[in-house]
């Protein structure tokens with residue numbers, strides 16, 4: 092089995108990736124005060140030095156008061172955090188790697204008591220009350236404009252500090268996806284109703300990011316059918332609906348779609364073997380990133396809840412077959428790269444026996 096397809100360069104406009112291996116965005120919660128420190132710099136540098144063509148950083152919060160939902164998540168605003176990220180960028184570039192930040196707003200997942208301002212509740216498409224208290228503030232039109240402006244500013248800052256593009260986190264039931272999904276969006280204004288209306292927030296946000304960074308700066312958009320609130324949720328049921336959903340996002344300025352699935356080999360719709368990234372590429376003509384259990388024999392949500400399980404290294408044969416068929420362009424690897432900075436080098440050199448298994452223990456430290 093030749094792994095050459097994973098190690099071919101990829102070009103898109105000004106973006107040149109040395110390999111097709113992408114590090115999937117993974118929250119690590121090792122940035123006290125929201126500032127990526129020397130351990131974080133070293134963590135990303137190691138992956139760039141060992142054959143990862145593009146690093147997508149852990150989710151990093153835009154400069155809006157309710158963007159964050161968890162402790163020790165890095166910010167993508169403010170002088171100290173941006174200076175930290177600049178050091179990450181320089182370290183990755185010195186190894187010949189490329190890097191984009193994943194820009195994140197958690198929306199209604201946030202609860203009062205969370206950093207950085209404990210008094211701020213979640214913000215989401217809909218208000219939520221508990222025991223008469225507002226736990227989620229329903230976003231006004233002004234709030235929508237404020238969040239859009241925060242994403243545009245973050246993208247501009249990414250460009251200024253030398254990032255190679257940005258990824259907008261539109262997946263997994265966080266703010267942008269909360270607008271997409273009818274389970275979390277029953278608004279009666281122009282941001283609710285049909286999927287086209289529920290996409291309006293994302294479209295305006297992408298347009299604002301594109302206007303801020305100009306025509307050349309790569310914008311990756313991550314989306315998923317599944318939600319952390321409901322793993323079986325689906326935004327669209329068939330290929331035609333997927334095309335209708337994605338085309339306005341592409342028109343707004345997306346260069347690459349990152350199609351988040353938990354198992355890359357699963358056909359997205361009946362009647363074809365194509366996975367979500369395969370359909371997205373076919374329907375939009377845009378390059379796509381696939382993801383989900385690459386190189387491992389168990390999918391990731393299992394390991395978030397069950398401490399005993401260990402995911403063992405698995406064959407890449409099916410993945411390479413799809414990559415060789417040009418079903419998608421790039422391959423994101425999550426846990427396998429989290430536990431093993433040298434994963435890509437080991438794959439390239441055929442050292443399968445040296446590849447490390449993944450268990451929850453790997454989350455406890457940055458290696």
Ligand SMILES: Cc1cc2nc3c(=O)[nH]c(=O)nc-3n(C[C@H](O)[C@H](O)[C@H](O)COP(=O)(O)O)c2cc1C
Pocket residue numbers: 115116117118119149150193260262263313351352353382383384385387390391423424425426427454
């Ligand atoms: C510890 C951990 C943290 C994650 N954090 C994020 C995140 O911040 N943003 C995101 O879009 N996905 C996140 N994910 C999902 C991964 O990007 C990826 O889609 C998932 O792990 C499946 O890939 P894998 O099977 O190769 O691990 C996270 C996954 C893990 C394991």
